[in-house]
Amino acid sequence: MTQLLSDERIDEALTHLPEWRREGAAIVRTAELADFPHAIQVVNRVAEIAESENHHPDFDIRWRRVTFRLSTHSHGGITEKDISLAGEIDGVLDTV
Numbered sequence: 001m002t003q004l005l006s007d008e009r010i011d012e013a014l015t016h017l018p019e020w021r022r023e024g025a026a027i028v029r030t031a032e033l034a035d036f037p038h039a040i041q042v043v044n045r046v047a048e049i050a051e052s053e054n055h056h057p058d059f060d061i062r063w064r065r066v067t068f069r070l071s072t073h074s075h076g077g078i079t080e081k082d083i084s085l086a087g088e089i090d091g092v093l094d095t096v
Contacts, residue, residue: 004077013083020086026058026071027082031093033064038096042066045092055081057089 005013014020020029033039043059043066050056058069068089070082
């Protein structure tokens with residue numbers, strides 16, 4: 001069963017996800033891509049991963065800047081699902 005993470009666990013996880021920050025009940029990362037088509041390419045790839053895991057981030061796309069916001073909505077906060085997906089998003093961004 002999925003459980004909310006403690007503040008200590010979230011802080012520890014974020015030491016391994018240096019581009020991510022905590023904002024309330026979510027973790028957030030903003031990435032600036034080369035151009036709008038690259039931003040959409042990243043969003044599409046993350047959408048495929050999210051759909052396969054049935055865990056969907058919130059996206060905010062502004063020209064070539066994409067902000068990812070992860071929170072397990074059904075639990076009202078941050079769970080291991082969010083930490084795992086953040087790592088996968090970092091992997092996608094590393095390949096662009």
